[in-house]
Amino acid sequence: xxxxxxxxxxxxxxxxxxxxxxxxxxxxxxxxxxxxxxxxxxxxxxxxxxxxxxxxxxxxxxxxxxxxxxxxxxxxxxxxxxxxxxxxxxxxxxxxxxxxxxxxxxxxxxxxxxxxxxxxxxxxxxxxxxxxxxxxxxxxxxxxxxxxxxxxxxxxxxxxxxxxxxxxxxxxxxxxxxxxxxxxxxxxxxxxxxxxxxxxxxxxxxxxxxxxxxxxxxxxxxxxxxxxxxxxxxxxxxxxxxxxxxxxxxxxxxxxxxxxxxxxxxxxxxxxxxxxxxxxxxxxxxxxxxxxxxxxxxxxxxxxxxxxxxxxxxxxxxxxxxxxxxxxxxxxxxxxxxxxxxxxxxxxxxxxxxxxxxxxxxxxxxxxxxxxxxxxxxxxxxxxxxxxxxxxxxxxxxxxxxxxxxxxxxxxx
Amino acid sequence: xxxxxxxxxxxxxxxxxxxxxxxxxxxxxxxxxxxxxxxxxxxxxxxxxxxxxxxxxxxxxxxxxxxxxxxxxxxxxxxxxxxxxxxxxxxxxxxxxxxxxxxxxxxxxxxxxxxxxxxxxxxxxxxxxxxxxxxxxxxxxxxxxxxxxxxxxxxxxxxxxxxxxxxxxxxxxxxxxxxxxxxxxxxxxxxxxxxxxxxxxxxxxxxxxxxxxxxxxxxxxxxxxxxxxxxxxxxxx
Numbered sequence: 230x231x232x233x234x235x236x237x238x239x240x241x242x243x244x245x246x247x248x249x250x251x252x253x254x255x256x257x258x259x260x261x262x263x264x265x266x267x268x269x270x271x272x273x274x275x276x277x278x279x280x281x282x283x284x285x286x287x288x289x290x291x292x293x294x295x296x297x298x299x300x301x302x303x304x305x306x307x308x309x310x311x312x313x314x315x316x317x318x319x320x321x322x323x324x325x326x327x328x329x330x331x332x333x334x335x336x337x338x339x340x341x342x343x344x345x346x347x348x349x350x351x352x353x354x355x356x357x358x359x360x361x362x363x364x365x366x367x368x369x370x371x372x373x374x375x376x377x378x379x380x381x382x383x384x385x386x387x388x389x390x391x392x393x394x395x396x397x398x399x400x401x402x403x404x405x406x407x408x409x410x411x412x413x414x415x416x417x418x419x420x421x422x423x424x425x426x427x428x429x430x431x432x433x434x435x436x437x438x439x440x441x442x443x444x445x446x447x448x449x450x451x452x453x454x455x456x457x458x459x460x461x462x463x464x465x466x467x468x469x470x471x472x473x474x475x476x477x478x479x480x481x482x483x484x485x486x487x488x489x490x491x492x493x494x495x496x497x498x499x500x501x502x503x504x505x506x507x508x509x510x511x512x513x514x515x516x517x518x519x520x521x522x523x524x525x526x527x528x529x530x531x532x533x534x535x536x537x538x539x540x541x542x543x544x545x546x547x548x549x550x551x552x553x554x555x556x557x558x559x560x561x562x563x564x565x566x567x568x569x570x571x572x573x574x575x576x577x578x579x580x581x582x583x584x585x586x587x588x589x590x591x592x593x594x595x596x597x598x599x600x601x602x603x604x605x606x607x608x609x610x611x612x613x614x615x616x617x618x619x620x621x622x623x624x625x626x627x628x629x630x631x632x633x634x635x636x637x638x639x640x641x642x
Numbered sequence: 643x644x645x646x647x648x649x650x651x652x653x654x655x656x657x658x659x660x661x662x663x664x665x666x667x668x669x670x671x672x673x674x675x676x677x678x679x680x681x682x683x684x685x686x687x688x689x690x691x692x693x694x695x696x697x698x699x700x701x702x703x704x705x706x707x708x709x710x711x712x713x714x715x716x717x718x719x720x721x722x723x724x725x726x727x728x729x730x731x732x733x734x735x736x737x738x739x740x741x742x743x744x745x746x747x748x749x750x751x752x753x754x755x756x757x758x759x760x761x762x763x764x765x766x767x768x769x770x771x772x773x774x775x776x777x778x779x780x781x782x783x784x785x786x787x788x789x790x791x792x793x794x795x796x797x798x799x800x801x802x803x804x805x806x807x808x809x810x811x812x813x814x815x816x817x818x819x820x821x822x823x824x825x826x827x828x829x830x831x832x833x834x835x836x837x838x839x840x841x842x843x844x845x846x847x848x849x850x851x852x853x854x855x856x857x858x859x860x861x862x863x864x865x866x867x868x869x870x871x872x873x874x875x876x877x878x879x
Contacts, residue, residue, distance in 0.1 A: 272782050273743075274760035279676035281754065283745030348743020348758065348783025352722075355742050359722040363713060366721035366746055438708075438715040438752040438855045524854050524875060594752035595851060596873050597687045597701070601676060 234393055236632040239641070242480075247629060254618045254625070261615020264608045268345045275608040279601075284586045286605040287346040290613045291339045292429055292582035295373070296457070297575055298339075299465030301332020301380060302422035305415035307496070320492050323485045326387050326633040327476075327624075328469045333380045334620035340377060341619075342612055365431035372425030379418040383411065391630050423458055430457025433585040440523040441530050442589040444515065452511050453585070459507065463500035464578040466493045467571040474568055476628060483640040491561050494570065498555025501574055505548050512544070532600055535588045539580060547577025643790070643819070644842040645702055647865040649826035652700030657682040659821030660704075662772075663791060665779045667763030679757040681705070681788035682818055689869040699870055702827070704818065705755040705788035706851070706859035707734045715857055716747035716756065725785075730810075732832070732860060733790050741784040748785055752852060753859075756787045790829075791816035832860060849874055 235241050267275055278285045308325050312318035321328075344350050356370040389395065389404030427450065433442035434451030444451040470493045477484050516527040531537040554560040554570035561567050591601055627633055660666065660682040672678050682704050689697040707727075708714035714734050717727050724740040725747050727733070736747075736756075748756040762782045765773065773779065776793040780786045794816060799809035819827040830839035839862070842848065847864040851874045865871060 272761060273758070274677070278745075278758075279674070279760075280678070280748060280757050281676050283748040283758065346744070348745070348785075349741065349781075352740075352742045355722040355724075355740060359724070359740060361721055361723045364719050364721040364746070366719065366744065370721060432719075432746070435719065436715065436750045437710075437718075438750060438852075438857050440855070522854065590749060594855070595685075595754075597685050598754065 231630075234391060234630045236392060236630070238638045239632075240482075241629050247625070250625065251622065254622045257618035258615045258622070261612045261618070264611030264615070265341075265345050268608050268612075269350065273348055275606065277603055277605045277609060279603075281601040282587065282590050282603040284590060285603055286587075286609040286613060287342050289583050289586045290616070291342055291346070292586060293579040294335045294339050294616070295429060296426065296461040296464055296578050296582060297468040298332045298335025299422065299426060299461035300328040300467075300469035301335075301383070301465070302376070302415075302418045303462045303465050304328040304469065305383070306419040309412040309415035310419065317492065320486075320489055323489050323634065323636050324469060324473060324493075326631075326635075327473055328466070329380065329383045329387060330624055330627050330633065331469050331472055331620070332465075333384045334623045336373065336377045336380055338616035338619055340373065342616055345612055365428045365435055368428035369425055369432065372421045372428060376418055376421040376425060379414050379421060382407070382414050383418070386411065387627070387631055387633060390632055422461075426458040426461040427454040430454045430585075433589055438594070439589060440520055440525050440594065441592050442585060443519065444511065445519065452507075456504065456508055456511060459500065459504045460578050460581060463497055463504045464575050467497045467574045469493075471568065471571050471575065472624065474571075476624070480628075482637070484634045484637055486636060486640070490567060494555045494561045494567050497571070497574060498552055498561075501548070502552045502556065505544065505552060508544065508548075512540075530592055532591075534602060535584075535591050539584055539588060543577050543580040543584060547573045547580060551577070643704065643707075643816075643860065644828040644839050644848070644862045644864060646826045646828070646842075647699050647701060647863055647867075647870060648847070649824045650700050650702060650822075651824060651826075652684055652686070653823065654684055655821045655823055656702050656818035656827060657684060659817040660788070663774060663777070663817035664789070665763075665773050665777045666786075667759070667761075667765065667779065669761060669764075677758075677760050679759065679786065681755075681757070681786070683754070687870060687873060689867075689873075697867065697869065699865070699867065701863070701870075702818070703753060703755065703851075704790070704861060705734060706753050706857065706861045707732060707790060709858035709860050710856055711858075715750040715752065719746045719750045721746065725787075731795065733792055733795070734787075735789055735792055736785065736787050738778065738780040738784045738786060743783040743785065745785060752855060752857065756785050758785050759783060791818075851875070 231244055276285065304321050304325055305328070307318045308321040344353065347353060356367060360367045386404045386407040389400050394400050395404070430453035431451055434444045434446065434453030436442045444453050446452045446454060470490055473485055520527060531540065551570040551573040554566050587603055591603065593599055657680065661668070664681060666679050666681060668679070682702055685701040685703055687699045687701055709732060714727050716725050717734060721744060722740055722742055725734065725736045728735060745758055748758060759780050759782050763779045794814045798812040798814040802809045802812045813830065815829055819829040828838050828842055830837040832839050832843060834840055842864060843862045845864055847866050848862050849871045850859045850862055853875050863874065
């Protein structure tokens with residue numbers, strides 16, 4: 230029925246099966262929309278947030294998903310920028326379309342969830358109108374919206390490659406011309422991403438009265454600014470690779486050459502190692518100098534359920550282990566180990582975002598204050614899960630109707 | 643502001659007066675203390691020892707109106723300039739109609755001096771006529787905080803202008819200080835070396851909460867108990 234829309238020479242599942250899959254995803258999205266409307270109509274009291282936990286699951290998921298979506302900017306930077314000096318990076322061409330689509334889903338999804346997070350969504354535009362240039366959140370607002378526009382521009386030529394759209398000559402010419410200048414947008418995206426990933430790190434880092442989150446830094450940027458950017462680069466392409474692998478498992482097809490995964494593994498291994506070293510130094514300096522300066526010990530920051538296990542999980546299990554796996558050529562050759570490393574890498578970065586937002590607020594700064602625990606409600610889980618379903622819808626539609634994997638035909642004769 | 647903890651009995655009159663003066667809304671069920679709106683909160687402190695050495699004290703906590711250089715922790719982070727420090731008066735104010743409700747200021751404040759409006763503000767019908775016409779009630783979805791009864795300052799300045807006096811030299815009293823039955827709260831201009839607050843701030847019993855954070859609170863406390871001094875700054879001795 231929809232054969233005319235499917236790229237030439239590739240096989241896709243029957244339309245009813247695809248329709249059923251879409252129905253399931255739309256049901257999840259409907260649940261999320263219902264939860265979102267409940268929040269908008271009734272107010273944020275339906276969430277688990279309170280005066281101690283001003284930030285919760287929404288912010289944590291936003292920060293996590295934006296870090297994971299960094300594959301778009303970093304893969305683009307490597308392919309359009311660095312591949313001129315390192316020709317082996319041209320290999321990323323085989324996965325670059327998926328990276329853009331995943332990035333698009335992550336950023337647009339995060340913006341939708343952000344709309345629920347603020348108490349007065351209709352005043353969201355005040356961020357542009359009454360901007361406080363000292364606030365890291367202002368930088369986040371500007372850079373994320375600009376980068377979301379860049380991602381739309383990057384996504385358009387991929388959409389225009391659809392068989393039917395490509396047959397329309399003006400669209401074909403438009404799409405072709407966009408492709409020609411894509412390097413400019415990729416570089417613009419890299420510039421914007423560097424700043425917004427960093428400013429997301431700056432959000433906790435500049436809170437000089439919150440000893441858990443506060444970091445010293447360089448000029449106006451706390452060290453978390455640079456650590457967040459680096460960690461996003463160290464997990465974004467890994468997340469794209471994980472999504473690609475998931476698609477291969479679902480479709481039972483090989484979509485990219487294995488060499489692409491190995492290349493990503495090598496790059497991510499090196500970046501994660503650099504990140505871990507810097508993060509380790511940052512943690513040590515914070516624990517031995519910054520925190521004692523505020524009259525606190527490292528043990529004051531960790532109490533169940535936000536115990537020391539979070540630090541061990543973030544830097545040990547989800548940091549050291551993936552670095553070892555990704556930097557060992559033999560381990561990279563084993564699918565199970567390679568993708569386990571990618572998964573742990575992504576999980577570690579999400580734990581870091583959780584620690585810097587939620588855990589940071591649980592710690593009583595005043596000695597006579599108390600520890601508090603935050604438990605998200607369904608009204609917070611539902612929009613976040615729906616955001617994942619929204620991403621799955623975009624990726625599924627793109628895979629079915631757009632030639633996003635240039636090697637798919639050759640790999641599946 | 644200077645609060646003498648040796649005089650404070652923990653009666654809560656300051657908190658009640660503040661609530662009434664500033665049209666702070668409340669709900670029939672206020673058992674969830676993490677969602678209560680309170681501009682003035684009373685903390686119970688104890689020295690952690692058993693009887694007979696056991697000691698307790700009550701610590702009223704308004705907004706500290708932080709005087710840290712360049713910015714207060716909250717004004718530094720607000721993305722829309724909804725919370726600003728008037729460098730002339732030193733008061734950190736909050737513009738509710740500009741607030742987008744992102745709660746970044748709440749997160750940045752170590753004193754939990756800010757509350758979010760989780761619900762639409764409502765009062766019992768009979769209380770509506772008693773609301774102060776000088777303070778706008780805040781809507782759902784915005785943050786609010788103690789303003790050192792900024793409207794009283796404006797009122798005093800207006801009166802001074804009418805009387806042909808210097809509006810910058812006015813003296814006023816916030817609702818909490820006015821209501822305190824033991825006179826534990828002293829309010830005035832810290833920059834005026836001859837004022838009572840400036841004198842009390844130099845008292846050997848004076849201390850500030852979390853001084854090591856360099857937030858430079860403009861609220862000083864007085865206590866003759868060393869354990870309270872130690873506790874107020876994470877026991878940094």
